[in-house]
Amino acid sequence: MRHYLDHAATTPLRPGARDAWLAASEIVGNASSTHGAGQAARRLLEDSRERAAAVVGCDPIEVVFTSGGTESINTALRGLWGARTAEAAAIVLPDAEHHATTDTVAALAREGAVVRPVPVDALGRIDTAMFAAALDGAAVATALVANNEVGTVNDARALSLSAAAAGVPLHLDAVSACGHVPLVFRDLRGDASAGTGLVAMSIAGHKIGAPVGTGMLVVSRSARIAPLLHGGSQQRGLRAGTQDVPGAAALAVALEEAEAERERESTRLAALRDRLIAGVLAAVPSAALLGDPLDRLPGNAHLLFPGAVGESLLFLLDMAGISASTGSACQAGVAEPSHVVLAMGRSEQDARSVLRLTLGATSTEADVDAVLVAIPDAVSRASR
Template identity: 35%
Template sequence: MEKRRIYMDYAATTPMKKEVLDAMLPYYNDLFGNASSVHSFGRGVKGALDTARTEVAKLINAHPSEIYFTGGGTEADNWAIKGVAFASKDKGNHIITTKIEHHAVLHTCEYLEKYHGFEVTYLNVDEDGMISLEDLKNSITDKTILISIMFANNEIGTIQPIKEIGKIAHEKGIVFHTDGVQAIGNVEVDVKELGIDLMAMSSHKIYGPKGVGALYIRKGVKLHPFVHGGAQEKKRRAGTENVAGIVGFGKAAELARVNLDNYKNKLISLREKLINGIMERIPYTRINGHRTERLPGNANFSFEFIEGEALLLSLDMVGIAGSSGSACTSGSLDPSHVLMAIGLSHEIAHGSLRLSLGDSNTEEDVDYVLEHLPKIVERLRFMSPLYEKVAKGGK
């Protein structure tokens, strides 16, 4: 009998929807023109880019002219942070971010510190991964030019108080950037209402193609161009456009907007069943991230007395795909910087599991996980001398 296969790593990437692929296919062959060309082959392609830009803008309540296509979310984060830093260095050299950002933000800030003399404040978070607004206010100086705080964390799912952060930034005349890669398509995002100036987005997190993303740039925000060499994207991001990818992103954004409420409600229902089932069945377990202010499909656990890699391999053997953290750092032996920032020890952080839900998941999938995961954890724990002491009543 064929082994059952269950994908619960949607935070890492999502499969392309059929409608997205169908929208893309003509732009690999029949509609192959360069959007910068003035002839009919180019004009037809240019119209497709305009349509995609409009759909991405609608998803976040922006104007199409405020959407700039990139090669992905990482590039968009890089552009936002470096673009503001270099455009505003006459005003100041101080940036505020958090200790739980994606490495696209953290490594960019470290680069600016090391090579360009910028000063960066890395805000602490509480045990749920939430920043303190008072800490944010107290970190602002007369040299602060940028606040970069992610909308929702990719590992533990915690959603930050974005509207309040935007208000604090604007009261001080500071640009506010947020990494919205995990948020769009999962929760309502209205950049105008939330006071967001810059937001990074990624297509492959919302059932679109890989290798394409976007940066929302609010009209009036000063930002240096990121790629030089051509007039594409209003001379701000040079290079011949990935037309098929952008068309796919636009279609994925349209589908995400139309289906958002149903999608979100479905994931919350499955997430709660999964979290409650695991917490009831497996002792010495903690749920990571804010219990309610979290992404609809995110469930992150730490299991004491086991090692995360062995857990992932054991789950894979029964057909369950999960993650121990960010897909971008899954090859690292270091414990998650996010889990360390919320106060977990190295040992507990190493025993983490992220199960992120999506379109294909069902209640039967959750039942299957609840059937197999407790057995796997128990088996791995009985290999641990530390757990043996606990099982015998020791400490």
């Protein structure tokens, strides 16, 4: 029996999302065509947009469907940068962001952007005072709602308010937070003036049980943003190209289901997670929990095993039927020390000795039991 403890990398497809995708795939029309078949596709697309908007607390017109987190983040950061005023040249970038963000900002830096880094603390939390201080005159700011590696949940509302006060457009990467923490775009944005404060928020479908290749970017009506893709005028001209109606339908269902069960699931997962963490710390006394012990994603257990090789741990657990990760799935297989753990002030050795176990909708007590049985031997062998 396999035990899947890598829900932060991707999640199993929800039956409801699969059904919605299959039903929508029967519709032949292009949602931009004016004939009846096209209009049927259009109706389902716009219905999905309305449902997605209702879940995340924005207007339907503010939903731009994309292919996932990476595209959403690129669209937001490149788009906001491209529409900046002439005198603004800085991008505010916290130290422990996902590579989809750091690599996009690095590309913009090669095109002239000045990067203003913001430290995270020892728990991986963005320093809100330093963030606010870095905003002055910046062109764009970005921040994770919750860290995808160590699970620490940031104070997104405080970050948003400081961006609004500074008059800087802010993008939030909500990919790892969606489905686990409350996300109401309108409330997070507050009464920021046009084009400033929280203006964009990224979500990826495959993290909440929708198909891989689905996602969305919430873009405030008032955002000043340039398109990444050029072509048709779909989605406010922000994301040209024939729209993926089945993907949108599946994403809307996954968002609704994830939100409907969020509180109940958070309680259930936090209890499983806490038993997992306590059990590992008891079985391996040298281990330590990284990230905020309290304010963390309900399904995230991020553990440091001093002296063990993270990659070996993954391999040994895999042999025991357990799928885990050392951090961001996008880095999996590349034996690099985690930049997140380094940013938290840990050594390079520590940044290579971590294991991320993430629980989700399909997780059970049996998954926790399997890890607790396998971990002592795996750690001792990975430490040789």
